[in-house]
Amino acid sequence: MAACGSNMDRGIVISDEWCGYSVDLFTFPSHYSGDLDCVLIPHGLILDRAERLARNIMDDLGDHDIVVLCVLKGGYQFCADLVDRIKALSRNSNRTIPMRVHFIRLRSYLNDQSTEDLQIVGAEDLSFLSGKNVLIVEAIVGTGKTMKTLLQHVEAFRPKLIKVAGLLVKRVASSLACVPDYTGFEIPDRFVVGYALDYNEFFRDLDHICVISEKGKLKYKI
Known part of the structure; x- marks a missing residue:
């Protein structure tokens, strides 16, 4: 079984001092002009990782x-x-990984703040996970509360093995040390968007992972 803090591979560590790349060095949708502070992780680096x-x-x-x-x-x-x-890799190797993909949805954010109201949609019956090897794929892990809750929910269906792949892990003061088994990047505690990460459903269409500006937060606040 997977457990929070079971693996301390931090991935590529981006320091708190790193101010990112100027957005003017990259292409991005013009409707987000002024809404971004910087490009934190370019798209090509994400794909390589x-x-x-x-x-x-x-x-x-x-x-x-x-x-x-x-x-x-x-x-x-x-x-x-x-x-x-x-x-x-499976096509070009002697080893292979037969895969099934299932989707669930977690909802806990209001604007840029995580709330205590965590909803797990599409996970009512995961009985098919019993005895299976499970790879949970998550975009971002912050305090670890959401991931801990999800792990407990999945473990109740008695899979054989659980591994977690997280693209981003935030360094936050209230972290539960819920570190994925496979980590892409460890990043500062800044609100990031792009590469399907959103702010109130905006910015998912950005290729790069960017830091949203205060102007952007106000513009799309609900």
Whole structure:
């Protein structure tokens, strides 16, 4: 079983001092002009890191059937790219990973604040996970409360094994040390958008992971 804090591989660590790249160096939808402070992680670097994580997963789980549990909505792009790279490795290797993909949705944010009201949609009956190897794919882990709750929910269905792949892990003071088994990047405690991560459903159409500006927060606040 997976457990919070079971793996201390921090991935690529982005320091608090890193101010990011100027958005003027990259292409992005013009309707977000002025809404972004910086590009924190360019799209190409995300894809390269996803390929490395796919190799790590292949090394650990090769020749085992797995169920990929994609956490929506923010995790859909990372999950799609990660699964594509695992499939490519399976096609060009003596080892293979037969995969099924299932989708669930977590909702806990209002504007840029996490709330205590966590909703798990699409996870009412996960009995098919019983005895299976499960790979949970999540875009971002902050305090760890959401991931801990999800792990407890999945464990109730008695899978054989649970691993977690998280693209981003935030360094936050109230962290429960819920570290994914496969981590893409450790980032400062800043509100990021893009690569399917949103702010009130906006910014999912950005390719890069960016830091939203205060102007952007006000513009799209509900």
